[in-house]
Amino acid sequence: MNMVAFTQTDNQLLIELRGVTKVYGTGQAAMHALRGVDLRIYEGEFLAVMGPSGSGKSTCMNILGCLDTATAGTYRFKGIEVNRLTRQQRTKLRRFYLGFVFQGFNLLNRTSALENVELPLIYRGASAHERREHALQALDTVGLRGWESHTPGELSGGQQQRVAIARAIVTRPTVLFADEPTGNLDSARSHEIMELLTGLNRNRGVTIVMVTHEPDMAAYAKRVIRFVDGLVASDEPNGGKT
Amino acid sequence: MPWKTKPVRSGNLVFWNTLLLAFREIRRNVMRSVLTILGIVIGVAAVIVMVTIGGGATVQVKQQIASMGSNLLMVTPGKRLGPGQSTGSIPFKESDAAAIAREVNSVKAVAPLSTQSAKAVFGNQNWSTQVAGSNNRYLQVTNRSIQSGRQFTDSEVRSGAAVCLIGETVRAKLFGGQGAIGEKIRLHGTSTSTSTGTGTSTSGSTGTGSSSGTGTGGATTTTSTNLSCEVIGLLTAKGQSTMGTDQDDFVVIPLAAYQRRLAGNQDVGIIQVSVEEGVSTEKVRQDIVRLLRDRRHLSPSDDDNFNVMDMKEIVKMLTGTTQMMTALLSAVAAVSLLVGGIGIMNIMLVSVTERTREIGIRLAVGALESEVLMQFLVEAVVLSSFGGVIGIVLALTTSVWLAGVLHVPFVFNAGIVVLAFLFSAAVGVIFGYFPALKAARLDPIEALRHE
Numbered sequence: 001m002n003m004v005a006f007t008q009t010d011n012q013l014l015i016e017l018r019g020v021t022k023v024y025g026t027g028q029a030a031m032h033a034l035r036g037v038d039l040r041i042y043e044g045e046f047l048a049v050m051g052p053s054g055s056g057k058s059t060c061m062n063i064l065g066c067l068d069t070a071t072a073g074t075y076r077f078k079g080i081e082v083n084r085l086t087r088q089q090r091t092k093l094r095r096f097y098l099g100f101v102f103q104g105f106n107l108l109n110r111t112s113a114l115e116n117v118e119l120p121l122i123y124r125g126a127s128a129h130e131r132r133e134h135a136l137q138a139l140d141t142v143g144l145r146g147w148e149s150h151t152p153g154e155l156s157g158g159q160q161q162r163v164a165i166a167r168a169i170v171t172r173p174t175v176l177f178a179d180e181p182t183g184n185l186d187s188a189r190s191h192e193i194m195e196l197l198t199g200l201n202r203n204r205g206v207t208i209v210m211v212t213h214e215p216d217m218a219a220y221a222k223r224v225i226r227f228v229d230g231l232v233a234s235d236e237p238n239g240g241k242t
Numbered sequence: 243m244p245w246k247t248k249p250v251r252s253g254n255l256v257f258w259n260t261l262l263l264a265f266r267e268i269r270r271n272v273m274r275s276v277l278t279i280l281g282i283v284i285g286v287a288a289v290i291v292m293v294t295i296g297g298g299a300t301v302q303v304k305q306q307i308a309s310m311g312s313n314l315l316m317v318t319p320g321k322r323l324g325p326g327q328s329t330g331s332i333p334f335k336e337s338d339a340a341a342i343a344r345e346v347n348s349v350k351a352v353a354p355l356s357t358q359s360a361k362a363v364f365g366n367q368n369w370s371t372q373v374a375g376s377n378n379r380y381l382q383v384t385n386r387s388i389q390s391g392r393q394f395t396d397s398e399v400r401s402g403a404a405v406c407l408i409g410e411t412v413r414a415k416l417f418g419g420q421g422a423i424g425e426k427i428r429l430h431g432t433s434t435s436t437s438t439g440t441g442t443s444t445s446g447s448t449g450t451g452s453s454s455g456t457g458t459g460g461a462t463t464t465t466s467t468n469l470s471c472e473v474i475g476l477l478t479a480k481g482q483s484t485m486g487t488d489q490d491d492f493v494v495i496p497l498a499a500y501q502r503r504l505a506g507n508q509d510v511g512i513i514q515v516s517v518e519e520g521v522s523t524e525k526v527r528q529d530i531v532r533l534l535r536d537r538r539h540l541s542p543s544d545d546d547n548f549n550v551m552d553m554k555e556i557v558k559m560l561t562g563t564t565q566m567m568t569a570l571l572s573a574v575a576a577v578s579l580l581v582g583g584i585g586i587m588n589i590m591l592v593s594v595t596e597r598t599r600e601i602g603i604r605l606a607v608g609a610l611e612s613e614v615l616m617q618f619l620v621e622a623v624v625l626s627s628f629g630g631v632i633g634i635v636l637a638l639t640t641s642v643w644l645a646g647v648l649h650v651p652f653v654f655n656a657g658i659v660v661l662a663f664l665f666s667a668a669v670g671v672i673f674g675y676f677p678a679l680k681a682a683r684l685d686p687i688e689a690l691r692h693e
Contacts, residue, residue: 067606067686088610095608106603106690110270120607122259167607 012043014175014207015064020073022059022230033059035230036073041209043174046201048218048238049211051227057211058179060227064209065098065177066090078174095123099168099206103180105160107152107167113139114148117166124171138166142196158189165196169206176200178210182217194220260613264621268628278589279629281582282669286633286662287640288575293658294641296568298650300561305651306489307557313523314383314553317342317513317530331547332538333509336497341537342513346529348521353379356500356511360431362412362493369415372492373429375500381407381477383516391423391475394496402498404471409490410479422473429493430468433506469503471495481649523552579662582629583669590622590677601681602689615682622674623667630666634659 022034034056041047041064051057062068063075066082069090075082077093085093094100099120107116117135126134139148142162152160161181168176178197182190198220200206210221218224219238226234268275320331339354353376360373374380377399381387388407398405406427413422480489501508517526527550534548594601604614638654645652 062687065606088612091605091608091610094606098608100606102690106599106606108270108600108603111266115266119604122263123604123608123610123613125259171608 013040014043014045014078015039015041016074016076017060017064018074018076020060020063020070020075022056022063022068023071032230034063034070037230037232039225039232039235041175041207043207044201044205046198046208046220046222047210048221048224049209049227050213050215050218050224051233055227056230057227059230061177061179061209061211064175065100066093095120096171097174099171099173099176101161101164101168101176101178101181103183105152105157105164105184107160107163109153110151112149112151113144113155113163113166116152116163117148117170120167120171134170135166138170139163141169141200142166156189157185158192161185161189161193162196165193165200169200169204173206175207175209178208180211180213182212182214187216190214190217260616260620261624263617264624267617267621268625274589274593275625275628278586279582279625279632281585282579282626282629282666283582283633283636285575285579285582286630286666287637288578289572289665290634290637290655290658290662291640291644292571292575293568294637294653294655295644295648295650296564296571297653297655298641298645300564300568301653302650303560303564304557307553307560313517313519313521315515315517315523315527315530316551316553316556317515317534317548318511318551319548333507333511334513334548335508336510338534338537339510339513341533342515342530345533346515346526348518348526350516350518351379351382352516353377353383353514354497354510354512355380355514356497356505356509357492358431358505360429360493360504362408362416363428363430364416364425367416367418369412371409371412373431373500373504374492374494375497375504376494377497380494380514383514386480387478388475389478391473393475399496399498402496402500402502404469404499404503405474405496406471407475407477407494408473409477409488409492411488411491412493413476422476424472424474426470426472427493428468428470429495429504430466431504433465433467433504434463465506467504467506469495469499471499523554527552579665579669583626583673586622586626586670587673587677590618590674591680594618594677594681597681598684598689598692601684602686602692605684605686606690611682614684615678618678618681619671619674622678623670626670626674627663627667630663633666634663637662 017037017039020034020037020039021032024031024033037056037060039060049057049061059068063070066077066085070083073083077097080093082090082093108119114132114135117138118131121131121134136145136148139145142165144159144162144166147155147159147163150159152163155163161184165181176197181197182193185193194217197208197210201208208221210217212218221238224234224236224238225232317334319333334354336354339352343349343352356375357372359370362369362371362373378393381393389410391407393407394403394405397403406429408416408422408427416422416427417425477490477494495504497510515526515530517523530550531546534550535544535546538547540547601614604617605611609617638659642652644650
């Protein structure tokens, strides 16, 4: 464990959920995805979110990622009450503080790796020079130097997920949300991706919240929470695999 | 910590970035983009071609009428019944033309003119053309000149000598590469006389033709006539007129020869009067009307049994007609532009559905609703403007080619080019807005799940 990085970012409360519920539909058909979740995430953490399908972990991720809003309860991000923000303000929060990595990579087709990584920077209004510089740097970080002109179709699954990670970190986000980032990859590729995420967390102090099914992958995290029926059933520190 | 967020920039840079996104998107799907703009390309091209060719035609009408002499009055017998003339009115005589020349002020030249179609023969070549009986004044009022040879002498006009001036087309058809001056051609015409007419009869005709009139009712007799005449001059070519008639396809002979040897009567079909520069044609027109009413013994209660037409009216009428045609055709073309716009909307709507996931990605990485809207809108505008530009290039090439084929001058109309471009861009905005709004309103989670 890298003690220096840990102490630098320790104890800064980043995310706080209080009694967060999420209900889909109304009346008899109402589906309670979250039934009052309390959760605190500190800067520099590497959190794995586990649980069976339909336990509410993905819903919780979407709310944390400001892609969705809670039905009730409060969500504070850096002290800001997210549930009171407008859709536009939440978008800006995503733009400046959050990065996303998805199970299905979600890269733009027929678009080079470099342009994919540049995408978030375009929305930040970066100049062409800055965009290129930062995107190349991010691709270098994920070990894809030399692959910048390849389109997703020309890359392997592992490489595509690396491009997606590069896209997520190119904006230097405070939190990186990874939704089953290894779900579409074989074991060897999965471990490579996890090494990469661990490195980002340890060396760059990026807070990572990762949803996963696989205990192998969760083992890389410093803390593991389990969802059952829309509630946090367990919340345990983890050694963090090295 | 070096890993810090950069401050946002706005304004210009955002605009250029949106443009950049649009270009990347268009480049990503070249085929779809080409198909999308096809409608706009055709629409813009059609409008510009119509307006350009129509404008060229209008210019040509004006030029030709100007070359005929715009201060020209055409005096025709018969009541004014819209275009053309009525039948059964008293024809003019050469003396009427002489009277106008003598008694009306500010008249530059008066040319009596009678025409009929005839067959011109030289050797084994023959050609159906128009024969005009007139004098040298005819050349003056119609702005014609002699290219080679000479015009009529006074004595030839007086005596009705067997001499003629020919147009370029007649020369080419009869003589080909040979010289025509000094050669004799034969003109086969027809004389038409009414048995209850004004007293002139076919006896004046020295033609050898036989009577071909069937004489139904015994009212009209048609007789073939012919005349052999020497070519003394070749008229300078004028080319095709606006109405598509060949202005060089005719033969001019002295009026007296025409009356005696071809028509077999003393009638003058039309009197052309050219008015001096800077003089009101209306004043001259009124003078001619007064004189002719007097000569034709009309009482004040009688309507005119002749018509004096100002060439300027004809100019107005003809340009009005061409402009109307241009406007109508352009309107039809504009509809195709509209259809092109609907095509863009269609493809953009399909594209929004097809790109739902991509929109989800953009929203997730921090694109604002307004930015997605702008991107799709800019994409539509860039596409349609691009279509506009291609359409303009296509239209100008087509117009140049078509102007050549139709013998119409190519008149570059910058106004319509700019208008067509702006319209195509506007089509992008209008028809791109709805799909863009649809894209921007997508829920990021739903969009990301979309397959």
